[in-house]
Amino acid sequence: MSRVRPFGRLRPRSRTHVLPGFGLTMGFTVLYLSLIVLIPLSAVFLKAASLSAGELWQILSHRRVLASLEVTFYTSFAAALLNAVFGFLVAWVLVRYRFPGRRLVDGLIDIPFALPTAVAGIALTTIYSENGWIGRYLAPLGIKTAFSPLGIIIALTFIGLPFVVRTLQPVLEELEKELEEAAASLGATRWTIFRRVLLPELIPPLLTGFALAFARSLGEYGSVVFISGNMPMKTEIAPLLIMTKLEQFDYAGATAIAGLMLLLSFLLILTINLLQWRTSRRMLPR
Amino acid sequence: MHIHVKDLTKRFGGEDAVTGVTFAIEEGKLIGLLGPSGGGKTTILRMLAGLEQPTSGEIYFHGQRVENLLPQKRGIGFVFQNYALFRHMTVANNIAFGLDVQKRPRKETKERVHELLALTGLSGLGERYPHQLSGGQKQRVAFARAIAPEPQLLLLDEPFAAIDAKVRKELRTWLRELINRLGITTIFVTHDQEEAVEVADEIMVIHKGRLEQKGTPWDIYKEPQTPFVAAFIGESNLVEDCSRLKGFERAGGAKAMIRPEFIELFKFGETSLLSALEQGVVRSVFFRGTNWEVEVETGAHRLLAYRSLEKETLQAGDEVGLLIHRLYRFDDRSGSMVENTGKTDPMPIFI
Amino acid sequence: MAVPARAPAAVSRTSPRHLSEPAWIRAVLIALALLFLTLVLLLPLVTVFAEAFKRGAELYFASLREKNALSAIRLTLLVAAIAVPLNLVFGVAAAWAITKFRFRGKNLLLTLIDLPFSVSPVIAGLVFVLIFGSKGWLGPFLADQGLKVIFAVPGIVLTTVFVTFPFVARELIPLMQAQGSAEEEAAASLGAGGWRIFWKVTLPNIKWALLYGVILCNARAMGEFGAVSVVSGHIRGKTNTLPLHVEILYNEYNFSAAFACASLLVLLALATLGVKGLVEWKHGKR
Numbered sequence: 001m002s003r004v005r006p007f008g009r010l011r012p013r014s015r016t017h018v019l020p021g022f023g024l025t026m027g028f029t030v031l032y033l034s035l036i037v038l039i040p041l042s043a044v045f046l047k048a049a050s051l052s053a054g055e056l057w058q059i060l061s062h063r064r065v066l067a068s069l070e071v072t073f074y075t076s077f078a079a080a081l082l083n084a085v086f087g088f089l090v091a092w093v094l095v096r097y098r099f100p101g102r103r104l105v106d107g108l109i110d111i112p113f114a115l116p117t118a119v120a121g122i123a124l125t126t127i128y129s130e131n132g133w134i135g136r137y138l139a140p141l142g143i144k145t146a147f148s149p150l151g152i153i154i155a156l157t158f159i160g161l162p163f164v165v166r167t168l169q170p171v172l173e174e175l176e177k178e179l180e181e182a183a184a185s186l187g188a189t190r191w192t193i194f195r196r197v198l199l200p201e202l203i204p205p206l207l208t209g210f211a212l213a214f215a216r217s218l219g220e221y222g223s224v225v226f227i228s229g230n231m232p233m234k235t236e237i238a239p240l241l242i243m244t245k246l247e248q249f250d251y252a253g254a255t256a257i258a259g260l261m262l263l264l265s266f267l268l269i270l271t272i273n274l275l276q277w278r279t280s281r282r283m284l285p286r
Numbered sequence: 287m288h289i290h291v292k293d294l295t296k297r298f299g300g301e302d303a304v305t306g307v308t309f310a311i312e313e314g315k316l317i318g319l320l321g322p323s324g325g326g327k328t329t330i331l332r333m334l335a336g337l338e339q340p341t342s343g344e345i346y347f348h349g350q351r352v353e354n355l356l357p358q359k360r361g362i363g364f365v366f367q368n369y370a371l372f373r374h375m376t377v378a379n380n381i382a383f384g385l386d387v388q389k390r391p392r393k394e395t396k397e398r399v400h401e402l403l404a405l406t407g408l409s410g411l412g413e414r415y416p417h418q419l420s421g422g423q424k425q426r427v428a429f430a431r432a433i434a435p436e437p438q439l440l441l442l443d444e445p446f447a448a449i450d451a452k453v454r455k456e457l458r459t460w461l462r463e464l465i466n467r468l469g470i471t472t473i474f475v476t477h478d479q480e481e482a483v484e485v486a487d488e489i490m491v492i493h494k495g496r497l498e499q500k501g502t503p504w505d506i507y508k509e510p511q512t513p514f515v516a517a518f519i520g521e522s523n524l525v526e527d528c529s530r531l532k533g534f535e536r537a538g539g540a541k542a543m544i545r546p547e548f549i550e551l552f553k554f555g556e557t558s559l560l561s562a563l564e565q566g567v568v569r570s571v572f573f574r575g576t577n578w579e580v581e582v583e584t585g586a587h588r589l590l591a592y593r594s595l596e597k598e599t600l601q602a603g604d605e606v607g608l609l610i611h612r613l614y615r616f617d618d619r620s621g622s623m624v625e626n627t628g629k630t631d632p633m634p635i636f637i
Numbered sequence: 638m639a640v641p642a643r644a645p646a647a648v649s650r651t652s653p654r655h656l657s658e659p660a661w662i663r664a665v666l667i668a669l670a671l672l673f674l675t676l677v678l679l680l681p682l683v684t685v686f687a688e689a690f691k692r693g694a695e696l697y698f699a700s701l702r703e704k705n706a707l708s709a710i711r712l713t714l715l716v717a718a719i720a721v722p723l724n725l726v727f728g729v730a731a732a733w734a735i736t737k738f739r740f741r742g743k744n745l746l747l748t749l750i751d752l753p754f755s756v757s758p759v760i761a762g763l764v765f766v767l768i769f770g771s772k773g774w775l776g777p778f779l780a781d782q783g784l785k786v787i788f789a790v791p792g793i794v795l796t797t798v799f800v801t802f803p804f805v806a807r808e809l810i811p812l813m814q815a816q817g818s819a820e821e822e823a824a825a826s827l828g829a830g831g832w833r834i835f836w837k838v839t840l841p842n843i844k845w846a847l848l849y850g851v852i853l854c855n856a857r858a859m860g861e862f863g864a865v866s867v868v869s870g871h872i873r874g875k876t877n878t879l880p881l882h883v884e885i886l887y888n889e890y891n892f893s894a895a896f897a898c899a900s901l902l903v904l905l906a907l908a909t910l911g912v913k914g915l916v917e918w919k920h921g922k923r
Contacts, residue, residue, distance in 0.1 A: 017738050018337050018357060019821050020831030025734040029746075032727045036799055037752055040764040043774065047767055086673045093670040097663055105671070107914050111678055114853070114906040116860025117758075118880040119899040122887050123681035126688060133680070158677050190658050219757025221863035222880070226887065239759040243867060246763060251772055258760045265755045273748060337822050357825045364826035370819035374841035383837075384827035435827060 048259035051252055059256040064232050065241065072238040075149055076217035079156030084210045087164025095172040113162045117222025124155050125227040147229030152237065155223040160213030167209035171202060208275045215268040218261065288313035288471050289439065294343035296329050303329045305495045311473070316465055318486030319475045326495040327475045328443055334473065335364050335441050347439065363432030365442040369424045371416040377427050378412035384435035402430040405464070422453045433468065440465070442474035446481065458485055479519055491515050509623060513616040516543050523589045528615055530585070533562050533628030543614040549591035551580060552607040553598060562628030563607035568600050584608055685903050689896035700894035701901070708874045709882035712790065716878060717858040720797040724854055728805025733835070736813040737821060753802045761799050762867025765792055788870030793878065796864045801857045808850030809843055816842055849916045856909040860902055
């Protein structure tokens with residue numbers, strides 16, 4: 001009853017894959033990746049390599065450069081810290097509590113991710129400048145937000161907000177109720193349960209979110225340049241310094257700083273990936 | 287021979303999942319690949335389908351070498367463990383998929399789909415989507431989809447693993463009848479020996495990537511060729527040295543497996559074959575619905591035996607005699623069934 | 638930077654008394670979280686519209702119809718129309734190659750694809766200046782041919798492609814990974830070839846994630862500021878995208894016009910989030 005089907009031509013060499021299209025898709029992927037990402041990025045390192053060690057040192061140890069790196073670093077760190085604390089709070093409230101408009105709020109968390117940085121920049125500057133909606137209350141208190149490092153921190157907090165929240169939410173959602181029930185049945189108070197049962201599970205994603213927000217803030221440009229005032233040595237961030245050097249055709253200087261920042265970013269990525277692999281969120285089977 | 291496999295080997299990373307498997311299958315037969323999880327049976331099935339590439343070995347369908355052919359070109363039907371129904375297509379479109387690929391005329395496709403829906407008891411469900419179906423229904427759609435293009439070989443990967451126990455039995459019977467009716471050569475994979483025994487014409491026992499034995503269910507049960515097969519099929523007691531048992535002194539000291547159904551228990555007076563009996567004491571008794579399961583201690587051994595419901599009920603503490611009809615004696619690689627030589631009583635007692 | 642792909646927002650469990658904090662604590666935490674979010678997220682959004690309409694609706698629309706604004710909008714649309722489809726094709730190809738086949742180096746490939754995420758936008762711009770700028774690798778060659786990449790539209794397109802490179806791939810890969818290859822294998826066993834398998838089996842299963850990836854890619858492409866700022870040259874009417882135009886207006890103290898144009902970008906961001914919500918809702922239905 002079964003119909004004998006005519007056989008296809010035997011392929012001369014043995015294939016390694018069953019589904020079709022490996023050669024095509026892989027080839028295109030690698031080609032495109034190389035053209036758009038790898039080769040351009042290598043330009044930085046090649047250019048930086050063309051400078052002698054002495055030149056590099058001279059560029060990087062210049063006071064203005066060091067100051068910009070310092071400003072970039074500690075404002076990013078502070079902002080990431082703020083995001084860690086408040087992001088944790090927001091994630092907790094969104095996952096564990098119900099209140100009207102919860103879904104709407106949850107959707108809005110991604111705004112910093114979808115909004116152009118320049119728009120965020122000018123909006124935040126307007127709010128925190130001396131006669132801005134918030135700035136006007138802070139000015140009499142002597143707190144300068146716009147055109148100060150504090151303003152930078154606020155802008156970076158905006159930018160980094162989704163990273164902590166979105167990294168924590170899935171973990172919070174997957175926490176087993178039974179863990180808490182077991183602890184409660186053993187007599188633990190809510191605070192103890194939080195401290196000894198829940199918090200340990202939440203530290204890894206919190207760290208990951210912190211690292212992501214931190215890395216993002218390091219390279220941020222658009223939202224910061226408006227609110228910072230870009231005063232060299234005080235509120236000038238490294239990306240802006242790179243931009244300035246480019247405008248002056250100081251390619252070497254710009255590249256040196258860029259190379260350093262790239263190195264830092266790569267290190268951070270590695271750390272983040274290690275953190276994520278450990279919590280097995282990015283494991284791909286062979 | 288319809289399907290012929292020679293020396294099939296598959297290596298993953300550093301390990302051999304399948305080693306040197308060779309077998310032949312006649313057309314129209316229903317073959318079960320049976321073995322514990324991870325033993326390589328699904329890998330063999332997938333190599334037959336073309337979903338995996340063998341590391342070495344040959345596969346022939348009707349004399350033609352196919353191991354390098356794409357699955358599209360082999361004329362097979364494959365039923366996946368979790369059905370793999372196209373979730374965005376209706377049941378009817380799922381079944382029609384293989385026919386559309388063959389570019390059959392619309393009318394013909396429609397008729398065939400209709401025919402298959404009726405055949406698999408799914409009439410009226412053609413416009414439903416997979417997520418609206420029960421497990422058993424999904425399985426039947428997967429089946430209908432696989433046989434729609436009239437394949438010459440049907441492959442089923444643990445078809446009933448994801449289905450409730452109750453539905454499973456019905457589906458098994460239904461599948462067996464349907465395949466017999468259609469006459470397609472079929473190979474299915476299972477780790478459930480009851481299923482294999484019930485459905486298959488022949489069973490191939492696969493363990494650690496090797497073919498342990500191929501034969502009818504009865505052959506495998508009666509004459510297991512390797513210790514693994516003997517232990518895998520049915521229940522067994524394990525004893526260290528069988529020559530210490532009465533009737534097996536000349537068997538040579540070696541390990542042995544004794545099936546509970548080959549041990550007969552006698553209360554005093556139930557038999558006259560006294561010299562062939564081991565003496566023992568009942569330790570515990572379990573009612574199992576169709577018979578009693580009796581745990582008996584004899585000498586150094588604790589053996590499980592069955593006791594018919596027709597006979598007098600045993601209780602813990604009773605003294606009984608055991609007659610071991612036969613056992614399976616084995617060493618590292620092979621074994622054989624040995625009959626109890628004391629069964630013909632050389633000293634009949636005449637009263 | 639990688640924001641992990643999220644499952645649709647789970648409905649938070651109404652926790653029984655022994656598993657949740659007392660009501661007053663909950664209220665306080667919710668209030669704190671909402672206050673933080675209002676300050677950091679909501680306020681900037683509201684500010685954009687408030688400032689945009691400060692001098693009346695007529696001026697608002699006039700700003701949008703102004704010549705340079707219109708050409709900025711046109712350029713933004715053009716850049717997106719090129720960058721998004723390119724990255725769409727790449728994203729699909731990469732996702733197919735990575736999720737349907739076994740090969741070594743998958744994690745490396747993933748990390749490489751993520752690179753543009755972790756690079757500061759300014760550095761992204763720098764990279765292309767180093768290659769195509771007048772003092773760059775190809776600078777002299779391009780000058781000879783009379784081709785302009787930097788300070789011209791091609792440079793803007795290239796940079797945007799770089800910056801939005803991973804978006805579609807990152808949306809598709811986790812989803813296709815989770816979906817597995819069983820349906821594709823089934824189609825292959827039924828005789829279907831590569832294209833048929835992709836169009837009829839894979840594509841319907843990924844269409845919502847694909848849509849979201851495209852929308853996100855588009856939002857970023859239209860809103861990119863830092864990278865484009867480096868390569869564009871800020872030539873009014875010619876090489877200004879909408880975000881750059883906003884910057885120019887703002888720096889000229891033409892606040893209302895700046896915010897008017899910014900409001901368009903905010904609407905884009907909100908539309909993006911709207912689509913995301915739609916996608917998650919659809920996914921929740923299945």
